[in-house]
Amino acid sequence: GDGTNVGEEVDYTITGIEPGAGITEATDNALKEYENLAGWEQQNSSTTAMLTALADAIENEEPIVIAGWSPHFKFAKYDLKYLEDPKGVYGDVEYISTIVRKGLKEEKPEAYKILDRFHWETEDMESVMLAAQDMEFEKAAQQWVDENQEKVAEWTKGVEPVDGTSIELVLTPWDTERSSAHVAKIVLEEQGFEVKLTPVDPSIMFQAIAEGDGDASLAPWLPATHGAFYEKFEGEFEDLGENLKGAKIGLVVPTYMDIDSIEDLKP
Ligand code: PBE
Structure with missing residues (x-):
């Protein structure tokens, strides 16, 4: 696909982690800063819940967008990539x-x-x-x-x-x-x-x-x-x-998803 229906496929949802995490606040900021994320939401529960959702998505080769960070074993366990962040909301290294x-x-x-x-x-x-x-x-x-x-x-x-x-x-x-x-x-x-x-x-x-x-x-x-x-x-x-x-922190997707940037997440 060309990424135009990613939003629909993931129900316009970013799978986040605990409400108190720094990355949760950064993702709230991303939702405000990126116009293409208008109508998207962050779902927060726990790191464990996020990892379960990620494992399920990968098992079924389904799309998912998570709030991710490294160092973390998920990068060794799965083929994942950070989405480019042209507005620099998640900082650099x-x-x-x-x-x-x-x-x-x-x-x-x-x-x-x-x-x-x-x-x-x-x-x-x-x-x-x-x-x-x-x-x-x-x-x-x-x-x-x-x-x-x-x-x-x-x-x-x-x-x-x-x-x-x-x-x-x-x-x-x-x-x-x-x-x-x-x-x-x-x-x-x-x-x-x-x-x-x-x-x-x-x-x-x-x-x-x-x-x-x-x-x-x-x-x-x-x-x-x-x-x-x-x-x-x-x-x-x-x-x-x-x-x-x-x-590093940022939005992370499985490499089988055909998008590279946060700006590819369509409204
Ligand atoms: N983390 C891991 C934390 C700090 C360490 C990126 C999930 C956070 O506050 O976002």
């Missing part, structure tokens, strides 16, 4: 940043040092996410730590062990962030910290760090995905810079 509460550097300098150094590659995160398909995140993260002792040693070099100092890491409820949070937890625990992981929505994550309810988060996707939340609390937390490069 994203990075994941580490933010900490003000005062952490002075109060828990050893944790600060480790968090400041924590960075890894897309492949590292993906290997934890893949392993976690068959086991708990705790185990998958432990496996990564065991296999990457050199990298971990770089983060902990010269850091004095502590005796049960508590530290709270705030994360968002997606596998990318479960991976980084569990790896950081293990590394901090090996240094004697007592680590609590608290999953919250992206908007709450920035607020929690700004208000000092949590110590740190490895979960902000920037500059676009969580950019609005970031700006709202800017100056009220410390940004330690990227811990992973090369993330």
Whole structure:
């Protein structure tokens, strides 16, 4: 087909994820910005529901338009493509940043040092996410730590062990962030910290760090995905810079769909 009836085929619906996700807000913006999306809707429920709908569509080679992101196993499992986004609503390449509460550097300098150094590659995160398909995140993260002792040693070099100092890491409820949070937890625990992981929505994550309810988060996707939340609390937390490069969000379709751009989604 030439893509002219895609809208009708998918009932003018973008299959989204949780209402509180950054990508949900970006998709709401896309619905406003692209004139050709007039009359389209975003359906929000959960990542699990989106993945089920995607699996069903692919099984039947039916069209589907999802709110998608990478790193994520769906790209390894299925043939998928990002739709071009000529208006740049979803931003370009994203990075994941580490933010900490003000005062952490002075109060828990050893944790600060480790968090400041924590960075890894897309492949590292993906290997934890893949392993976690068959086991708990705790185990998958432990496996990564065991296999990457050199990298971990770089983060902990010269850091004095502590005796049960508590530290709270705030994360968002997606596998990318479960991976980084569990790896950081293990590394901090090996240094004697007592680590609590608290999953919250992206908007709450920035607020929690700004208000000092949590110590740190490895979960902000920037500059676009969580950019609005970031700006709202800017100056009220410390940004330690990227811990992973090369993330991305956007509208995603199976490669068998004969469209390339968001502008090919017809009203
Ligand atoms: N995500 C994964 C999240 C952040 C990590 C892209 C689904 C979001 O807030 O959209």
